[in-house]
């Protein structure tokens with residue numbers, strides 16, 4: 001049973017399951033540090049793509065964030081201590097052009113999720129390399145996954161490989177398959193038919 005503080009932290013329609021489910025579409029990719037790279041492309045301030053090797057990416061500043069995690073299929077994982085590179089550090093390392101309002105996060109095998117810049121550029125949005133003081137396990141996104149705890153967990157892209165800066169919004173993998181473009185669990189923004197004008201790409 002969730003304790004009372006956990007109950008207060010549960011968005012509408014969510015429950016705390018037994019154990020900690022692992023959810024993803026497709027296979028768990030292998031990590032090869034020699035060939036792995038992280039790319040920031042699209043509407044960058046310099047007009048150039050930035051490509052970071054694994055040692056370069058690992059050298060970015062890291063923080064810890066304690067956060068709950070809400071899957072749209074209604075389970076919530078409470079009290080996760082994520083460690084990793086805050087989105088702000090990546091924005092500083094590879095700045096966007098001034099008219100960038102959205103980002104597309106790209107994972108292995110073409111999985112993607114779009115975010116408003118206002119949701120990406122938050123202190124709690126992380127490129128996580130650790131969960132509860134241990135490196136991520138392969139099935140949770142090793143070596144690095146995105147964590148956007150204030151939005152439904154499909155936005156938290158595992159095995160992340162790139163960020164694309166967008167001057168116009170575009171739908172990602174699940175947003176293109178009927179899920180809400182924004183995905184705020186506190187407003188139960190589960191499906192695209194719930195979108196208000198202005199919440200999705202024109």
Ligand SMILES: Nc1nc2c(c(=O)[nH]1)N[C@H]1C(S)=C(S)[C@@H](COP(=O)(O)O)O[C@H]1N2
Pocket residue numbers: 020021022023024025026070071072107108111139140153154155156157158159
């Ligand atoms: N690359 C990738 N990331 C993904 C997914 C996926 O299919 N592929 N599924 C998402 C969904 S729907 C959820 S609920 C969470 C699950 O994270 P977990 O396996 O750590 O619980 O990962 C998200 N990130």
Ligand SMILES: [Mo]
Pocket residue numbers: 023071072073153154
């Ligand atoms: Mo999910």
